[in-house]
Amino acid sequence: MNKASTVLLLVALAIVGAALYLLSLSTAHSETFGQWHLWLIAANIVVALGLITVIALNIWRLVHALRRSRTGARLTVRLVVLFTALAMLPVGAVFYFSVQFINRSIDSWFTLNVGSALNDALVLSREALAGETGPYAGASAQAARMLANRGPEPLGTALNRLRRQLGADALGVYASDGRPVEASMAGTSAVPLAVPASGMAAKLVQHGSQVELFSHGGDGLYVRVFAPMRTVGGRYRVLEAQYKVAGQSSVLARRVEAAYSRYQELQYMRQPLKTSFTLTLSLVLLLSLLAAIWAAFFAARRVAEPVRELARAAQAVGHGDFKVRVPEKNRDEIGFLAQAFNDMTEHLARTRAAADRGQRALEAERTWLATVLGALSAGVVTRDAQGNLRSINAAATRMLGLEPGRWVGRSLDQLLQAHPEFAALLRSESPQSGSLYDVRVLLPAGDRTLRAGYTELGAGTSTPSAGCVWIFEDVTEFVMAQRKAAWGEVARRLAHEIKNPLTPIQLAAERLRRRCLGALKGREAEILDRGTATIVSQVQAMLAMVDAFSAYAKSPPLAFSEVDLSALLREVADLYRGRADLQLEVTTSPRLEPITADSARLRQILHNLIKNAIEAQEDRPGPIRVLLVAGPAGEDPQTVALCVQDEGPGFAPQLLAHAFEPYVSGKARGTGLGLALVRKLAEEHGGTVSLHNLSRGGAEVRVTLPRRRPSLKLLQGGVS
């Protein structure tokens, strides 16, 4: 409810009040306001219709609100009904008693006594006046006779004389057909004479004079006498004489007549009067009621509005909207309630905002932690106090070959049951929290060495353990590089130390043979010959071995160039073509671009691998397959894979983990340097070597090389 509608309401009420007041005035003073009465009633009815329209509109809106069960609608209905009932009862009672009172008081005016008394008074007046009028008739008849027998005197003169003698107001003589003959008036203001009807003269002759009493204007009573007049010529004429009735009785009689008339009129209008009063009252009642109902709507809305606002706001708060505010319009209790509500929501909003900020900070922290953990190359596994795994980062998942997300939330025991090989890694009974330990674990990538750390969370305080963290890193390469470096050193020294005495040994044996073979004979000569031959051949074998060692230990600098790998492969394969016991199948990828590599080292790799395959195959007839795949499936498309497959017995399981270490060999004859060398060469190119046993039997060695020259850093790592 705004100000405009309040003003409208007040104006409407003022109009209604004014209209009703005027109506009451017009009912009371019917002469003054008589002409306005109908218009006032019409105006009031128009106002009533307007009010009815407004109320109907309000009711319709309320019903609509009720149907949609809008907040506050029921309260409005109750208030409207209450207000209306409160207004209806007193107004109705006043109306009923007013109507009764008006009807009774109007009826009481017309008691039988007053009516008959007035009637009697009137009759009495009439009798009194009749007594007074008698002499006038006689005098007039006398005057008529005198006129008829006046002699030669002119009629006009005689009339004037007679009028003065009689004290009459006017005298007139009319012919029998009613035509005026002569008249005499007392003055210009005298009451005009009445024209007698034709044929009246004859009637007067028969019945005598006719006396009429009449009133004229506001003041006087008059007597008019028609007397027959027979002229000398025998014609009949009519003498009309008019007298003003003088004296107190005439005045009194007029008063009695006025009162009687008024009373008669009122009595006649009794019913219309009652109807008029009742109508006015009904209009007053109707308008008051309608105004009351409208005011009820107005007031109910005013009361219900803040309550509805509050309810709506409370609902909004219930749905989590803390921004909602209630207008604090009034200074009453409802206004205070609104203010309290606003304070509450504001407080709630502040609390909620703080909680949200905390939540967001926590969220950010967690995300940051997860990102850090994910980006770590080290594996991180955490366990909570209940023995459940809380997190396994990406590196750990990859390293341990676990399905991502499968184990988080499950217990550590379950994981260890499924993967007993991790028991050594994820052990909890570390003697010293925070200390590092190396474990060898059989991972999907092979037998790997992991360096792990174990930290008890919340340890060292009186509180019980809040869980623990394992951090581990694959140090296999590092350990192997260390070992390799050590081996390289050993090999270099061995080569140096062994090579030095070997040459004198060979020279001494050859000299012994040259000098002594001729001097000896027979059996001794034969022994010497065989002995020195054995020495020389064994020394040469040893020299070859030493050369191999030194080749492993030091290698010439890399010479990178564009190499057509297919051509190189075919070239190397051609060297083995001549052998009858060997079958070599070469498959190259048709769309193989040249790669950047050291062709001499690639040759060495190929020779080593093919030789290995031949040795593995021994005397089995199966073919050796050499495959060249550009951008092999599941790997970097910028790599080339070189696979050599044999049909030998395959790698023994215990050999798979150590195959790349020097002096590890599955063959009776073999330096054990073959695969180690291949791996070293491949790593110099930034490539990798992997071993598999094929499902159909036999083994595969796969060398993966990048197409482009690797970065210097990786190269140095490979060379180390």
Next chain:
Amino acid sequence: MAWALLLFAASIGMAPGAHADPAFAIERISTELEQGVYYVNADFRIELNQRADEALDNGVALTFVIQIHIQHHRLWLWNSVDANLTERYRLRYYPLTERYRVANLNSSAQQSYATLSKALSAISRVRHLPVIDATLLDADTAYYVAMRMVLDTKQLPGPLKIMARIVPGWQLSSNWREVRLKP
């Protein structure tokens, strides 16, 4: 409330003349030109119904209005009223003298009559009533004088006036009748 609405409808719908009661009728109209002034003579027939009679007997004054229009006809349009005048008579019964008095409200001339019929016949006879100066009229146009008689309920006393609006039988009037205005 319903009857209030009904009342309202009645007060709007029952304007004078809306229900022409054949209580009044025009029997004759004639015109004459005398010394440049048109005069009209007319005879009405007045038959008061019981309701009016009763009111008269109870001392209520009745006002009769004779409406006179000087008009000319127009093609496709309603008549143009060039002049109009009204002649008003008040009829009242005086119980003391037991006479009916007719007062011309325009001229304030009055006359009393012994009987109602005489009083009514005095009202119903219009004699030598000047209506318009001939110089005011266009010589080429055909003028008509139209007359009718109406009982003026607005002059009734207050409460009766309302009843006259609501109750049928109070709307007494004659139909319009016109004659050519000629010498």
